[in-house]
Amino acid sequence: GKELTHVSNLVEEIVGSEVSIRGRVHKNRLYAKKLFVILRESGFTAQCVVEETSMIKFVKQLSRESVVELIGLVSPPKKPLTGTTQKVEIHVRKIYCLSRSLLNLPLVVEDAARSEADIQKSVKDGKPAARVLQDTRLNNRVLDMRTPANQAIFRIQCHVQIAFREFLLSKEFLEIHTPKLMAGSSEGGSAVFRLDYKGQPACLAQSPQLHKQMAICGDMRRVFEVGPVFRAEDSFTHRHLCEFVGLDVEMEIRMHYSEIMDLVGELFPFIFTKIEERCPKELESVRKQYPFQSLKFLPQTLRLTFAQGIQMLKEAGEEVDPLGDLNTESERKLGQLVLEKYKTEFYMLHRYPSAVRPFYTMPCEDDSNYSNSFDVFIRGEEIMSGAQRIHDPELLEKRARECGIDVKTISTYIDAFRYGAPPHGGFGVGLERVVMLLCALNNIRKTSLFPRDSQRLAP
Numbered sequence: 001g002k003e004l005t006h007v008s009n010l011v012e013e014i015v016g017s018e019v020s021i022r023g024r025v026h027k028n029r030l031y032a033k034k035l036f037v038i039l040r041e042s043g044f045t046a047q048c049v050v051e052e053t054s055m056i057k058f059v060k061q062l063s064r065e066s067v068v069e070l071i072g073l074v075s076p077p078k079k080p081l082t083g084t085t086q087k088v089e090i091h092v093r094k095i096y097c098l099s100r101s102l103l104n105l106p107l108v109v110e111d112a113a114r115s116e117a118d119i120q121k122s123v124k125d126g127k128p129a130a131r132v133l134q135d136t137r138l139n140n141r142v143l144d145m146r147t148p149a150n151q152a153i154f155r156i157q158c159h160v161q162i163a164f165r166e167f168l169l170s171k172e173f174l175e176i177h178t179p180k181l182m183a184g185s186s187e188g189g190s191a192v193f194r195l196d197y198k199g200q201p202a203c204l205a206q207s208p209q210l211h212k213q214m215a216i217c218g219d220m221r222r223v224f225e226v227g228p229v230f231r232a233e234d235s236f237t238h239r240h241l242c243e244f245v246g247l248d249v250e251m252e253i254r255m256h257y258s259e260i261m262d263l264v265g266e267l268f269p270f271i272f273t274k275i276e277e278r279c280p281k282e283l284e285s286v287r288k289q290y291p292f293q294s295l296k297f298l299p300q301t302l303r304l305t306f307a308q309g310i311q312m313l314k315e316a317g318e319e320v321d322p323l324g325d326l327n328t329e330s331e332r333k334l335g336q337l338v339l340e341k342y343k344t345e346f347y348m349l350h351r352y353p354s355a356v357r358p359f360y361t362m363p364c365e366d367d368s369n370y371s372n373s374f375d376v377f378i379r380g381e382e383i384m385s386g387a388q389r390i391h392d393p394e395l396l397e398k399r400a401r402e403c404g405i406d407v408k409t410i411s412t413y414i415d416a417f418r419y420g421a422p423p424h425g426g427f428g429v430g431l432e433r434v435v436m437l438l439c440a441l442n443n444i445r446k447t448s449l450f451p452r453d454s455q456r457l458a459p
């Protein structure tokens, strides 16, 4: 047969040609003895007109979401089309059904694609449209995934990864893979999944932290990894998953640990710019369902000290413990204050109190109450934490003990520093969080294809 044309490529320029297309029956409507079928292919829709009586009969009995292939003539529409992404219509000559969908769908894609504004309007018009709840979406993810916004979100996610990789490769980083099965926990704390490794207690990696540092001990100089990260989070929040994709970096420090912040300050504006350049259609699709403003960021990434942040909060009437951590509320508030003062929604906070950072974090030379560490925020929410690491094995072991870690379980990590290690540091980013905040979405489950949280292990 003829090569298939993608629905997104049905444009005015090809009016008059015959095409073969494949898609799903989004919906259909009988009007003036013609059947208007909306065909959908990965979020793009086109109106297809069926006129012949027996063909109308055949198509009418096809349930929504059935996969069909058709041959038709690309034509200008009688009236300008508003309900479809494509502005031409197809006059159907032949149509085949490749795969039928069940008649009773647990989720109707048309409903799942509706924006809040459309729902509000439908209520006002006295014809309230269905609102699809998050659990219904996630329980039926293969259907929910078919909306234009979701198609776009995961393409944007892919492009964030591509840009991340592209930038680091251009800076002579090496992409590595570290084990996800470990004898001990990598970040400490309770949020670790424990399991039995052939009779030996084991953990799922809470980050590639220990092994990416060991790669530096092995003279890899500059490494990064894109891989799964496991956290046994108990709480059910808008931004915590039990499994997420970590974008991790570790590098040798040449002069000063601020080199890591310099890299971050360049990396993210690069990613943001690439997304704007490479995903304009995708951003538009997301916006249609979930309106948002483009992220405001400066070409020169803003860097404030933790103490400066505390001071800004204080001046705004919020008292925060100068040696404690910021909670979600304070982070949001500070994000607001920074936006007002510096006109950016992307910035870095550094020199965190040592007490709130993991055991491997390097204390500041001038005051060990503070550390050579930083967090990065998008729209007032944390997307990254990073630091210089302790490369002296004695100090590392001491800090691990002080933090209540059973050093036996990480002895091979500590030993790695006994054969000499250069000063180094790095950072870890949550991919789902970056995409969530880039598009100002309200829930991390929207940017995880099959989210795992404290209540969900399926589908």
Ligand code: 4AD
Pocket: 187, 206, 207, 208, 209, 231, 233, 239, 240, 241, 242, 243, 244, 248, 249, 382, 383, 384, 385, 386, 387, 426, 427, 428, 429, 430, 431, 432, 433, 444
């Ligand atoms: O702040 P975290 O725990 O830092 C680390 O894992 C360090 N090893 C990083 C480093 O190199 N120093 O996690 C890093 C990032 C967070 O900023 C956040 O974006 C994301 O990972 N993250 C989560 N994303 C989704 N669900 C969760 N439960 C997350 N926990 C952390």
